[in-house]
Amino acid sequence: MTTSSTTHSRKPRNFLYISMASLLSFSLFSLFLFLSLSSSSTTTLKTNSHHPTKQKQKPRPNVPPSSASTTPPEILQACKATRFQDTCVSSLSNPNVPRNPTPLQIIQSAISVSNTNLKTAQSMVKSILDSSTGNINRTTAAKNCVEALINSQYRITRSTDDALPRGRVKDARAWMGAALLYQYDCSNALKYANDTSLTRQTMSFLDTLMAFSSNALSMIVSYDAFGNDTKSWGPPKTERDGVWELGSGGDFGSGFRGGFPSELTADVTVCKDTSNGGCYKTVQEAVNTAPDNEWGHRYVIHIKEGVYNEIVRVPLEKKNVVFLGDGMGKTVITGSLAVGQPGISTYNTATVAGEVWHRTKSSQRPLL
Numbered sequence: 001m002t003t004s005s006t007t008h009s010r011k012p013r014n015f016l017y018i019s020m021a022s023l024l025s026f027s028l029f030s031l032f033l034f035l036s037l038s039s040s041s042t043t044t045l046k047t048n049s050h051h052p053t054k055q056k057q058k059p060r061p062n063v064p065p066s067s068a069s070t071t072p073p074e075i076l077q078a079c080k081a082t083r084f085q086d087t088c089v090s091s092l093s094n095p096n097v098p099r100n101p102t103p104l105q106i107i108q109s110a111i112s113v114s115n116t117n118l119k120t121a122q123s124m125v126k127s128i129l130d131s132s133t134g135n136i137n138r139t140t141a142a143k144n145c146v147e148a149l150i151n152s153q154y155r156i157t158r159s160t161d162d163a164l165p166r167g168r169v170k171d172a173r174a175w176m177g178a179a180l181l182y183q184y185d186c187s188n189a190l191k192y193a194n195d196t197s198l199t200r201q202t203m204s205f206l207d208t209l210m211a212f213s214s215n216a217l218s219m220i221v222s223y224d225a226f227g228n229d230t231k232s233w234g235p236p237k238t239e240r241d242g243v244w245e246l247g248s249g250g251d252f253g254s255g256f257r258g259g260f261p262s263e264l265t266a267d268v269t270v271c272k273d274t275s276n277g278g279c280y281k282t283v284q285e286a287v288n289t290a291p292d293n294e295w296g297h298r299y300v301i302h303i304k305e306g307v308y309n310e311i312v313r314v315p316l317e318k319k320n321v322v323f324l325g326d327g328m329g330k331t332v333i334t335g336s337l338a339v340g341q342p343g344i345s346t347y348n349t350a351t352v353a354g355e356v357w358h359r360t361k362s363s364q365r366p367l368l
Contacts (some may be wrong), residue, residue, distance in 0.1 A: 054213035072099065074230065078106045081233035082215040083223040088295050091212060103219075103228050108160060110216035111176070111278075115156050117209045118183070124202040125186065131198065136343050141193035143187040144347045153318060156213075169224040176220055180213040189347060264324055277305070283312045283323070283352075285332060292317040306329040310346035311337060314354025321354065 071093040079088035091113045098105055131141035155175040163172035190199055222233035237243040240274040268286045271279040280286045283303060290299040298320045305326040312333060314321055325331030335342055335351035 022112045025055070072097070072101060074101050075106060077230045078103060078219055078233060079215070081230075082218045083235060084211045084215055087208075088215045089213050091215075100145060103223055103230055104164065107216065107223060108164065110212070110219055111156060111160050114209065114212040114216050115153070115160070116178075117205075117212055118149060118153055118156065121183075121186070121202070121205055121209050122146070122153070123319075124198070124205060125149060125190075128190075128196075128198055128202060131196075132193075135193075138193040138195065138199070138347055140343045140348070141189045144189040144345060148186040148189065148347075150185075151316060152179040155179040155182070169220065173217070173220050173224055173347040176213065176217045180210060180217055183210050183213060185347065189345065192345065198332055201309060264298070264300050264322065266300045266324060269302045269304065270308070271304040272306035273309075282310055283308055284310060287314055287318060287321060290318045290321050292319075294319050298322050303331045303333075307332045307334060309334055309336075311335045312352040312354075314352075323352075 017131060071089060075092045075097065077087060079085045079092070082088045088110070092106065092109055095107050096112075111255070119213055125145045129139065129146060132138040132142055155178045159172045159175040159179070163169070163175055183206060185201055186263065188328075189212070190203050190206075218236050219233070221228075221236050226232040268289055269279040270281070270283050270286045272281075274281050280289075283301070286301045286303075290301075299318070300322045302324045308331075310333065333352055337349045337351070338344055339349060
């Protein structure tokens with residue numbers, strides 16, 4: 001009886017020892033597994049840190065290094081005249097702007113920022129053109145964009161190198177306004193061929209470029225209205241805001257009231273019958289004879305009665321070209337370009353394309 005009772009009392013103890021040993025073994029195994037996984041995870045992170053994923057960087061606007069904490073108060077005040085004030089301040093807060101800059105120096109710096117970024121945009125559009133072989137729509141859009149940005153750059157140069165240094169602020173307004181318009185034309189052209197990542201990046205960059213140009217134009221407008229009194233400068237307002245500028249509504253401030261210019265003498269003649277000599281057969285031939293970059297003389301082309309079936313292009317370098325016909329319904333220039341034809345967009349459909357001029361108080365400028 002004694003032996004049997006002792007045997008029965010040892011069985012629970014043996015079972016308890018075995019259970020505790022099993023639990024301890026399981027805990028040690030779990031700890032070992034946790035440490036192994038942690039080590040493996042750390043190794044993976046270290047390995048990945050040495051091989052970062054390469055991402056193609058998008059072109060960024062060319063804005064000089066910012067020193068916003070020391071932005072001259074003159075810049076902060078001048079930028080209140082713009083639509084994109086934060087962009088204005090950041091683009092002009094750099095060592096290239098003189099200390100205590102004058103309003104004119106601030107405007108020149110703003111135009112310089114626009115011109116620098118314009119060159120980047122030209123490079124991006126050139127890349128689109130180079131990569132568009134076989135794609136007629138994108139090729140046409142890129143070519144139109146290249147031409148538009150060339151025209152834009154020419155007008156920015158006219159603002160900085162010609163108009164502003166001579167005090168012709170209204171001319172600078174016209175040139176800078178035209179520069180902004182051509183940048184918009186470029187963006188609008190690409191909108192109909194927006195089928196690649198490069199095109200989308202370029203359109204996004206053009207938005208930034210137009211903000212820079214808009215800021216420069218806004219400051220020129222305020223400078224034209226208030227001069228060096230930058231405290232009076234403010235965001236641009238138009239007739240929609242109930243503001244009518246002096247000289248608007250057809251009064252250009254120089255006594256000019258429209259009508260046909262008097263005392264015009266033809267430099268060359270265009271006619272249908274060239275058998276007697278002395279005239280050109282096409283209008284384009286006559287346009288090509290105009291001198292390049294001649295500002296002091298109107299080049300008058302007399303186009304005799306007849307129907308001239310041709311597309312006429314007056315290049316940028318042909319200045320002050322005047323077409324003088326024999327009357328409405330008598331001298332007719334007609335073309336047949338239309339959207340939908342291969343390689344033709346709205347930008348290309350004009351029968352006669354070139355500069356249109358009107359008088360201003362200081363000189364002549366393109367009518368936009």
